[in-house]
Amino acid sequence: MAKTNLTKISLAVFAPAFSTPRVLVALILCAAAGSGLTGTLADTTGKPAFFRPEAPAKVRTLMYSERVAYQRAIENVYWRHRVWPKERPDPKPSLDAVMSQAQLEAKVEDYLRNSQALEDHWRRPITAEQLQAEMDRMAQHTKQPEVLRELFAALGNDPFIIAECLARPELSGRLLRNFYAHDERFHGELKRRVEADLGAHPTVRQMQQTSGKYSEIELVRSDSGESNRIDSGLKLTKREWDDNLQTLAAMLGSAPTTQIKTGILSPLQEDDERYYATAVLKKSEDRLTLATVEWRKESLESWRAKAENQKPRVTVAVAANYILPAISTVASGCADDTWMAMPGTPSARFSHTAVWTGSEMIVWGGWVNGQGTNTGGRYNPSTDSWMAISMNNAPDGRFLHTAVWSGTEMIVWGGIGNGTVNTGGRYNAETDSWTATSTINAPSARYGHTAVWTGREMIIWGGYSLLNTGGSYNPSNDRWTATSTTNAPEARRDHTAVWTGREMIIWGGHGQGGGLNSGGKYNPTTDRWIATTTGNAPSGRELHMTVWTGSEMIVWGGTGLFPLNSGGRYNPSSDSWTATSFVNAPEARYSHTAVWSGSEMIVWGGLGDEQYSLNTGGRYNPIADTWTATSTVSAPARRSGHTAVWSGSEMIVWGGLVSVGGLEFGGRYDPGTNSWVGVTNIPSARNWHTTVWTGSEMIVWSGLDEHFVYINTGGRYNPGLDSWTATSVTNAPAGRYQHTAVWSGSEMIVWGGGYDGPNFSPLNTGGRYNPGADSWIATSTTNVPAARGSHTAVWTGNTMVVWGGFGTRYLNTGGRYNPDTDSWIATSRTNAPSSREYHTAVWAESEMIIWGGFDGSSQVNTGGRYDPDTDSWIPTSVTDAPQERELHTAVWSGTEMIVWGGYNGGPSYFNTGGRYNPRTNSWTATSTANTPSGRLLSTAVWTNNEMIVWGGQDENFALPNTGGRYNPNTDSWTATTTTNAPDGRYAHTAVWTGSEMIVWGGYNGGASNTGGRYCAQAGPSITLSAAGRKVGGINTVLLTWSGATSANIDVYRNGILIATIPNTGSSTDSTGDTSRARYTYRVCEAGTQTCSSNARVTFRR
Helix, strand or coil: CCCCCEEEEEEEEECCCCCCCCCEEEEEEEECCCCCEEEEEECCCCCEEEEEECCCCEEEEECHHHHHHHHHHHHHHHHHHCCCCCCCCCCCCCHHHHCCHHHHHHHHHHHHHHHHHHHHHHCCCCCHHHHHHHHHHHHHHCCCHHHHHHHHHHCCCCHHHHHHHHHHHHHHHHHHHHHHHCCHHHHHHHHHHHHHHHHHCCCHHHHHHCCCEEEEEEEEECCCCCCCCHHHCEEECHHHHHHHHHHHHHHHCCCCHHHCCCCCCCCCEECCCEEEEEEEEEECCCEEEEEEEEEECCCHHHHHHHHHCCCCCCEEEEEECCCCCCCCCCCCCCCCCEEEECCCCCCCEECCEEEECCCCEEEECCEECCEEECCEEEEECCCCEEEECCCCCCCCCEECCEEEECCCEEEEECCEECEECCCEEEEECCCCEEEECCCCCCCCCCECCEEEECCCCEEEECCECCECCEEEEECCCCEEEECCCCCCCCCEECCEEEECCCCEEEECCEECCEEECCEEEEECCCCEEEECCCCCCCCCEECCEEEECCCCEEEECCECCCEECCEEEEECCCCEEEECCCCCCCCCEECCEEEECCCCEEEECCECHHHCEECCEEEEECCCCEEEECCCCCCCCCEECCEEEECCCCEEEECCEECCEEECCEEEEECCCCEEEECCCCCCCEECCEEEECCCCEEEECCECCCCCECCCEEEEECCCCEEEECCCCCCCCCCECCEEEECCCCEEEECCEECCCCCEEECCEEEEECCCCEEEECCCCCCCCCEECCEEEECCCCEEEECCECCCECCCEEEEECCCCEEEECCCCCCCCCCECCEEEECCCCEEEECCECCCCEECCEEEEECCCCEEEECCCCCCCCCEECCEEEECCCCEEEECCECCCCCECCCEEEEECCCCEEEECCCCCCCCCCECCEEEECCCCEEEECCECCCCCCCCCEEEEECCCCEEEECCCCCCCCCCECCEEEECCCEEEEECCECCCEECCEEEEECCCCCCCEEEEEEEEECCEEEEEEEEECCCCCEEEEEECCEEEEEEECCCEEEEECCCCCCEEEEEEEEECCCCCECCCEEEEECC
């Protein structure tokens, strides 16, 4: 990147004569092209506040009204791409019809207030470097480059405007939400009140007497794999049962899990949204009742709303002569049958590695869901964002390995994978690619070893089982050279090593007799060892930490016979030790981390007495031989087995192990201000949630978190910007699972599901979420259907139809919800299918088709077609219908409903299915050749010519990361690749974007917040347009198409084949109707299901 010329921004605040106070900000950019930089103006922390240009500055002003105009330009791009469902009878309105001027102004004011809050409350004003980095991130990682180009063009391709009106809103919102989530200045009063509340009500029987919200949920082990039913608790497979009992046992201090304690309240827990405590009320061999009491934190929106009434101050920020970044197409390249990672926090883990590249922290490997992983992520603190790293050619999954940064590559080696390994890989951050390290002459397999980078080579040494061997690895020629064993230190593991610039110094560790206080200095040039003195050396220890100051090695902590808080400074020039002070030293610990800041060693976390995890630390100044405690205010949760890197201004800690398992979050510690801020984690892990695709973003909402709590949070994934934004919780419906969600063209409508009240109860409430305004409106409860979950919902074009499910009983009722009038009308029960849950439903042009499910006693293979215009039902044929099942999938192809997979309540997990043609009321079986393995709770999407199924759970309770693409034209299956595929899972979601299937969340050994993008290129598609006019008073439609290659074309009107004609590219349909009517057309290659999308025509008189 070219050198950035830094200049000064003035944010001036105006007070307009509005009925409510608004912050209006004018941004004045003083820029001088090519100006030099002289001097800095420091703030109270001693950090540069801004750079003053030498030459006179050219002034640019960005007024509030301009910001609003640019916001409208941005929203107009998104609105153009938002999907207007083909089922809707009305034309897509203009942006002005769906977004008011007040809403545009509110969005501008929000990001300006966010920016001001970051400076006022965290002393972290957004800098020009951060805005440039955010623009660069968007350009490098966009998954929709064509959309990003439109956004840049809408802002005049002016990097200054893009930085202020596109990058600033994204960055300020992300940073503020993350910083606020765990800041005890705002949540500390609640935390103290909660602690006092629990102190006054310390027993499980008193949980309901606290001021918190109390809930219970019953977990039921189902060895048969029986489905998760609302009426009989949350059913878990054996794997889920074992995984979650292990987590609960650790949280409650029980070991082994067979002796899990009942009637014991857990220590206070915290996440982004709440404080909570948990207890097991009852437990048998296959049932467990879990109680939770929680206290919700004040939401960011509520806190910010209070701040809106406070008079804002004039602020100063740093700006630059921004550079317009080139938009990459590499990250977005969609090659058929390929997986690409989603942005977001890596999976929770411990015993992983982390390196600092100069601008990013790269984490890789570790223990995830019971095994070593080969996944990882790159975290950029400037933009507070994560990017997954490629798994192509990545080393096998592992933990307890080592990693070094060479200046251009991260080199990982050794550890425990499928046994102890001596393999590794070099990861190039520029190309996001891996190259395997040679195994020729490589050291023997090991873990608990050390690795240092010399500037030319990686030197590994020691490890389990008690080795004194090692090797130097040269990445330039991919060669290993063994280190000498002559005069080498005693064999050991869990020691430390530092590089001095000339020598590697190893010290301590576990040897034959226990903890060691010996070590050695290794010179790779001479391949010689010299022992370090033991005179005045610290006591023997292992699992300690060391740093190199430039002249000394500082050792601290670790464990011998017990945890230690002693240490020493070793001077290799004089081969002498000096003890570190005990005064104000942190409490004794091991398995902690340590970094060197340039003037201090900062230690944090680890395990203390009785293996209790810590979230305390200290800063050691070797010149003064003094300790200063690190703040615990807003510090990350206690942990061990985590990583820490020094970024140049902050210590970044991430991951690790606490009693409840691996962690997926961390924190950034600034020693200058002795303060912590979080590392982003949006959206949080969940399963049994819902998603919709809007055309511009994927919206995730609600579901169950890893502690079986129903959450009402969500996130919007924008592939154009390759970023997540949290959905508002203001007026959001209560958290739930097994609810439904549909996209109306301007809103996501969610409804029903199960809720975590004092006693589990289904819901008949819902909400409409507007992604443009980030706002919720409740759905009416007047004439609403009975409360239920595990039902279905479809969008007809103007109404949402819900049907079936389980409430207090199995249901065959439903309702039609009209969002325009916020009203419900019941669906007819005459000739309706039998009551059921876990069925499927599709919208088939003019009717809803439901099929399969569980009726309370058995699975069924019956169904029905519901016409909302006539409020009537017609049964689906059972002749040649697939076998009875539930928890299957279904899609609508344009002419047929395709069902697949599922479960029959017994031993059968199906890999069979059927195609149902409503025009002929007939079934055709789907091929079983090359089909994916039988499974339930998979997902399915329709691509316009294929059904893609993925994930789910098989008959062995395994979670395959496999899937298949079914082509109904050829009745054939093609497997989806597993290369770079996400971990297998179920209770996840999938959406189709038009070129990709995005899967996200679900259960993969625990609740997940990961996913993947699967590209399926279908080749040329048929495009169709339809134009209507009156000819002699008759409704007449001109059809025009392109992209068809067959000799003949099938023409469908309202789902019925009306003609097979030569492929001339156009045809006229004289309908014979003379009055008001609506027609839906589709054209297909004759005799196939290679078809166009629907085209609609409405005659209003």
